[in-house]
Amino acid sequence: MGGTGSRALRIALAGLGTVGAGVIRVLDTNRELIARRAGRPIEVVAVTARDRTKDRGVDLGRFAWIDDTTRLAEAEVDVVVELVGGSDGPALALARATLAAGKGFVTANKAMLAHHGLELAEAAEAAGVPLKFEAAVAGGIPVIKGLREGAAANELARVTGILNGTCNFILSKMEAEKRDFADVLAEAQALGFAEADPSFDIDGVDAAHKLAILASLSFGTKPAFDRVGIGGIRHILAADIAEAAALGYRVRLVGVAEAGAHGLFQRVHAHLVPQDHPLAHVTGATNAVVAEGNFVGRLLFQGPGAGEGPTASAVVADLIDIARGEAGPPFAMPAAALADAGEADGSDRRGRAYLRFAVADRVGVLAEIAAAMRDAGVSIESLIQRGATADGSVLVAIVTHEGPERCVAQALERLRGSQSLTGEPLWMHILG
Template identity: 80%
Template sequence: MTKPLRIALAGLGTVGGGVVRLLDANGELIARRAGRAIEVVAVSARDRGKDRGFDLSRFAWIDDPAELVRHPDIDVVVELVGGSDGPALALARATLGAGKSLVTANKAMIAHHGLELARAAEAAQVALKFEAAVAGGVPVIKGLREGAAANVIGSVYGILNGTCNFILSKMEAEGRDFADILSEAQALGYAEADPSFDIDGVDAAHKLSILASIAFGAQPAFGDVAATGIRHVMAADIAEAAALGYRVRLLGVADAGPHGLFQRVHPHLVPLSHPLAHVVGSTNAVVAEGNFVGRLLFQGAGAGDGPTASAVVADLIDIARGEFGPPYAMPADALADQPAADTGERRGRHYLRFEVVDKVGVLAEIAAAMRDAGVSIESLMQRGATAGGAVLVAIVTHEVPERSVTHALEKLRGSPSLAGAPMWMHIVAG
């Protein structure tokens, strides 16, 4: 009989516990699909005494996760510690350096150090797998790396953070403001006590940089992702978008061309005709546009113990079958070192919202700034005063270069007529 694939598990939190439970529940089926059993041999976590709902005594307990690679019976290390550096990165480097395969759900580590780790895995001729790092149980990395491998991908974009999508769709359904919904999301466990990583777009930016690298054959470039979150989206923006036939979604968008790699996480107005407009709650969804396959939509649960554990174990099944392959769909040294694209000439329609002082001449000042910057206004809406006494002015532009919008906003910067920073959202073409 073929020897089992023996794994060490670093981290027994939500996902780590989910991996153990999944292997316990579906072990026989997994063994038949993998061609051999997959067995947890050793584990490491911070609290040995914590009740995790399953028997820990059957596994070797190792206090220091970096020592897992020294266990003589280990074929693969599964890293579920988290964090871009520190213990997680030390374990990853030690695992690949010891000639053992690595499976991780750590989006931050892959976004920051993926190229280094890919080179180490290829040099050692072992696997580096990270399906669970993007969109939980949704097989988008496998879909891009394998299913769409014959295609030139024109763009990849989508809803990459479930916390933000939960907040935005709840604001949309109930007409409540961001702060109220955030508090509710924290109470329900959808948002962390410190939600900055999610609501400021950092989590989505990590995931986008991974997808962009695989989709376009480019070296990972997390530092080039321009990220803006949803912290300043107002209920009035949601209502205005609905009146115009749109829904507000935080999207990660990437494409590559002769002028460089474009990567941005930003709130967008998505037309009701687009499938992403109908993705609600904590669901993730990714769209890839291939030159032969056309539009591909990957959608499903983007977090949680079951979906994420499912992606981890799917990677383990690949390794058990001997399916390694380069982590980024091509050898690390073949990945292009693409410069960041200049966004100034990107053309599109835009939504701009201003909080302004209620006085004569404010609309004329805004209109003049737009005119002088070459921004053509498609529609302008003025709403009643907010609780703070400011008046809301919303503008939808015709298709213009982004540089022109930036120039118009610079002209208005510091104006005593503005009661707050403007909100700028890009409009997705129908």
């Protein structure tokens, strides 16, 4: 497969949804330009999808149709592109079969890579074939290539990102229009920005898949999705966003990964982001990643994190690399060199926190909360009490001074079951 030449790079394509049809459109529209950049033509020759009869707006009659997804690996092709999705099932079976057959594999499947990336990287390296996944993280933004190649000379200390467009669309709309979560989620679903079942997005799982991949590329560690701390945005109120704005912050779902002497730290949670931080200005369905290298300094990758055009263009960029004979190890270094970093203890981290309580409107409640903070060693920077909500509760917001996260956790544990609290407290980290 190595090297370039006039012979076309032959592609089999699994999945003809928005992105799959988009890949065909990109290859059709930019055919001549792509051939010049790749050094040879790139041609789809075989396809598969669930529904053979559906009109996808592209001519499928010129391609061989293969009903069994896994059999695509047996087609007379050089590369299989997987756009089916799902961490296991047909996508994983196809990936294993393709690499075992000695063919290149391109995927946009972050869930599969987060769970099985190490196994697939080992299989690709053993077979001497490329495994590429630019489209799996942050849509059309070339962040995988940027970290794997552009920043390869640097030791990266930290990678931080807004990795889910659905959450960012919801939070920035809540902020701009002072509306509550459920209302904006319903609108996002109507506009197609959110799935009918949005759990993977709004509970942080999708962003965690992407963070696990970025952490591996950044730090030379084995992908470790099972060690990502995961939180979402479904409990954030318009009042929290207004409070954050008054304090000089914006609320964003942020993934943070750091490698240090005590292991790998990975977390996706809602954060208060200072308004002078680049991530504070990322609005709508946009994604952004900030990487900090010891020689290059701070790098910002920003752009559309999903959608037909951006994601399809990332897939085709991988195909162009393969057509040129450019492969390299999937996770920036050989799989055998990837470290098992161990899991850093998040409770040891120091930082500031935003805590919001819904409490009964009665005497002594603030004293009870303050006592729990004091007894756990949490120093309060500010405490704000707002008027009653629709159910008669009062909202109390606290910003802490910098201190160990374990102290905040202990304070919240002391308040668990208190008759003064009318709902679960909300804890958001303040991005340092």
